[in-house]
Amino acid sequence: MKQFILPAILISEIIFFTWIGDYTFKSPEDFLRYFQSYSADLLTQSAPVLLAAFGMTLILATAGIDLSIASMIALISCVMSSFDGDVSFWWKAVPLGLLVALVLGLTNGSLIAVLDVPPIIATLGTMILFRGLCFTVMGDLEKSPFFDVPGYEWFGRFPGALLLISLVYLGLGAGYHYSRKKRELLMIGGNPIAARYAGIPVDRRLIQVYVFSGFMAFLSAVCFTARNSSVSGSSLTGMELQVIAAVILGGTRVQGGYSSLSGTFFGVFIIAVLDEGLRGAAGWGEENLPFKLSYLQYVLIGIILIGGVWMNTHLPFPKKNAKSS
Amino acid sequence: MKKLKLLQLGHFFLWIAILLSGTSCGVKQESGPLSNQGSEDGAGDSQQVIAMLPKLINIDYFDACNRGAAEAASDLGIRLIYDGPSEPSGSEQNKFMDTWIRQGVDAICIAPNQPKTIRRFVEKAQAAGIKVFTWDSDAVESGRDLMISQVEESELGEMLMDEIAGQMNGKGEWAIAIASLDAANLNAWRRYAEARALAKYPEMILVDTVLTKEDENYARQKVETLLNAHPNLKGIIAFDSNSVPGAAEALKTTGKSGSIALTGCSTPSKMRPYLNQNILKSFFLWDPSALGDLTVRVAHAVLSGKELKEGTAIPGYGPIRFSKEDSKTVILSDPIRFTKDNIDEFDFGI
Numbered sequence: 001m002k003q004f005i006l007p008a009i010l011i012s013e014i015i016f017f018t019w020i021g022d023y024t025f026k027s028p029e030d031f032l033r034y035f036q037s038y039s040a041d042l043l044t045q046s047a048p049v050l051l052a053a054f055g056m057t058l059i060l061a062t063a064g065i066d067l068s069i070a071s072m073i074a075l076i077s078c079v080m081s082s083f084d085g086d087v088s089f090w091w092k093a094v095p096l097g098l099l100v101a102l103v104l105g106l107t108n109g110s111l112i113a114v115l116d117v118p119p120i121i122a123t124l125g126t127m128i129l130f131r132g133l134c135f136t137v138m139g140d141l142e143k144s145p146f147f148d149v150p151g152y153e154w155f156g157r158f159p160g161a162l163l164l165i166s167l168v169y170l171g172l173g174a175g176y177h178y179s180r181k182k183r184e185l186l187m188i189g190g191n192p193i194a195a196r197y198a199g200i201p202v203d204r205r206l207i208q209v210y211v212f213s214g215f216m217a218f219l220s221a222v223c224f225t226a227r228n229s230s231v232s233g234s235s236l237t238g239m240e241l242q243v244i245a246a247v248i249l250g251g252t253r254v255q256g257g258y259s260s261l262s263g264t265f266f267g268v269f270i271i272a273v274l275d276e277g278l279r280g281a282a283g284w285g286e287e288n289l290p291f292k293l294s295y296l297q298y299v300l301i302g303i304i305l306i307g308g309v310w311m312n313t314h315l316p317f318p319k320k321n322a323k324s325s
Numbered sequence: 326m327k328k329l330k331l332l333q334l335g336h337f338f339l340w341i342a343i344l345l346s347g348t349s350c351g352v353k354q355e356s357g358p359l360s361n362q363g364s365e366d367g368a369g370d371s372q373q374v375i376a377m378l379p380k381l382i383n384i385d386y387f388d389a390c391n392r393g394a395a396e397a398a399s400d401l402g403i404r405l406i407y408d409g410p411s412e413p414s415g416s417e418q419n420k421f422m423d424t425w426i427r428q429g430v431d432a433i434c435i436a437p438n439q440p441k442t443i444r445r446f447v448e449k450a451q452a453a454g455i456k457v458f459t460w461d462s463d464a465v466e467s468g469r470d471l472m473i474s475q476v477e478e479s480e481l482g483e484m485l486m487d488e489i490a491g492q493m494n495g496k497g498e499w500a501i502a503i504a505s506l507d508a509a510n511l512n513a514w515r516r517y518a519e520a521r522a523l524a525k526y527p528e529m530i531l532v533d534t535v536l537t538k539e540d541e542n543y544a545r546q547k548v549e550t551l552l553n554a555h556p557n558l559k560g561i562i563a564f565d566s567n568s569v570p571g572a573a574e575a576l577k578t579t580g581k582s583g584s585i586a587l588t589g590c591s592t593p594s595k596m597r598p599y600l601n602q603n604i605l606k607s608f609f610l611w612d613p614s615a616l617g618d619l620t621v622r623v624a625h626a627v628l629s630g631k632e633l634k635e636g637t638a639i640p641g642y643g644p645i646r647f648s649k650e651d652s653k654t655v656i657l658s659d660p661i662r663f664t665k666d667n668i669d670e671f672d673f674g675i
Contacts, residue, residue, distance in 0.1 A: 034427065041423040228416045234414075238412070279421060
């Protein structure tokens with residue numbers, strides 16, 4: 001029954017917010033049309049968070065954390081934005097962005113695995129460092145070469161974002177679930193000393209995980225800049241908490257030892273649907289509440305996060321599943 | 326175990342199926358039922374819906390705009406949605422644009438945080454038949470229908486320059502304090518002020534420009550550093566509502582308030598104590614609730630199919646005034662000059 005909790009929360013959220021939303025459906029076609037753009041908006045808005053959250057899931061599985069993820073995505077976008085917005089963007093800015101992403105991931109990974117800095121401290125440091133680099137690269141400007149790059153916009157639209165997410169989810173899901181990697185990462189998270197004795201190359205695996213997260217940050221940066229077509233030094237501030245909250249809501253344990261990619265998927269959308277629902281129901285709030293409905297956003301996210309995690313850990317679940325935790 | 330994995334994959338494919346079924350026939354945006362049935366004929370008996378998006382919510386300035394806008398909306402009998410992000414973020418504003426385009430409002434009035442990021446969303450809204458206006462801060466490149474500006478940019482810039490030059494007797498070193506080099510409106514004023522100085526006050530030397538990041542305390546620190554670096558400084562123009570009180574506080578703590586002239590744009594409630602202590606002689610502002618009011622009225626007039634020209638009278642406001650620089654910019658009023666003598670005559674609520 002445990003695996004139905006998150007989908008159930010998600011679906012009841014959608015129904016609830018459709019019900020109180022500022023929109024009355026005139027006909028079945030109208031309903032369909034509304035949901036087309038609803039799902040397109042939802043997916044394109046959440047794509048950057050979702051992609052980053054996939055990387056974060058693996059990091060949390062190893063009992064690590066990456067607070068620098070938002071600064072990292074912003075820095076990659078900033079570096080890419082310093083190129084001209086024409087065809088050459090594809091073979092200049094994009095590969096350089098990827099390279100920067102991998103280097104940033106490697107930095108985090110080396111700090112944690114080689115220099116043995118606790119993940120929360122290491123990435124807190126790089127979070128501030130990367131943000132500082134964003135301002136160094138950008139100054140106080142807002143740049144938007146992304147708008148003019150031919151074909152780039154596609155990744156900010158529904159099909160492009162969906163393709164990226166599906167490829168990552170299926171590739172990662174298969175590669176992760178059906179190989180020894182998952183067991184190894186979970187074991188590192190559960191008990192790093194035992195993992196070392198079991199012959200798992202702990203340091204190498206940790207570095208790989210953070211570099212992979214860097215790669216996800218790159219994809220996330222592509223989705224973000226393709227959708228919003230501009231970036232400035234302060235873009236994406238605070239996004240790391242959104243990412244971490246979604247992963248935790250999805251059932252992945254902060255202490256490591258249990259992770260769920262599909263849980264992360266639902267976690268991201270539960271928060272996104274809530275966010276979107278509050279935006280879309282301002283009229284309902286005006287009539288029925290003494291305050292602005294959107295003020296409730298953080299309250300509700302907090303409640304859902306605590307409630308969701310409690311249900312995830314305390315409700316009975318199949319015995320077989322317990323083995324993986 | 327295997328069953329569980331298949332189930333998990335199943336969730337995902339269910340979602341893809343839902344989403345694909347949605348888009349396979351192509352997402353086509355049209356004006357939705359928020360604007361109610363039969364809104365094709367413009368005004369008439371159907372209720373217009375105007376959505377207004379400030380830079381951020383819960384700050385005095387935009388709350389005052391909201392009050393003016395809400396009064397205008399109830400006066401005109403239209404529905405106003407006033408909502409926005411809790412942080413000044415361009416990508417958060419884009420999410421609101423998405424929501425409103427989907428719901429099919431009649432007009433979106435936006436005060437963009439990052440003018441370049443809204444371009445694609447303005448296009449999307451216009452393709453769906455929604456009028457897009459900017460207010461408070463402009464985004465010229467975005468192709469918005471009209472801009473509702475608080476002041477004529479050249480006028481305010483030149484007024485600030487003339488004011489400081491008058492207090493400095495037209496000569497000496499002066500400096501600028503400004504929130505960022507990003508904000509479109511502040512920097513337009515700055516450019517006009519600098520141009521005025523070059524053209525009219527050859528004996529005045531601009532020695533420094535400090536960036537204060539929309540933060541009063543940070544502004545105080547930066548201005549204190551500025552004062553130390555330039556002992557001969559005679560005047561400061563601070564362009565945003567946090568820089569002016571920050572600079573005033575710096576003048577107060579360093580005891581240089583008599584010898585250095587200060588002026589800028591800020592709010593009466595922040596500046597009243599400094600005016601009363603004679604730390605500065607004057608500052609400028611417009612009435613933010615009147616800006617909200619005018620924005621809603623202009624949007625309503627355009628939606629009702631009115632052709633707007635210089636001097637066109639719009640309901641409940643009177644003749645409107647267009648900018649000399651840009652034919653698509655409506656001007657609210659001349660900036661108001663606040664001094665110790667007149668500050669108590671105005672109640673903007675901010």
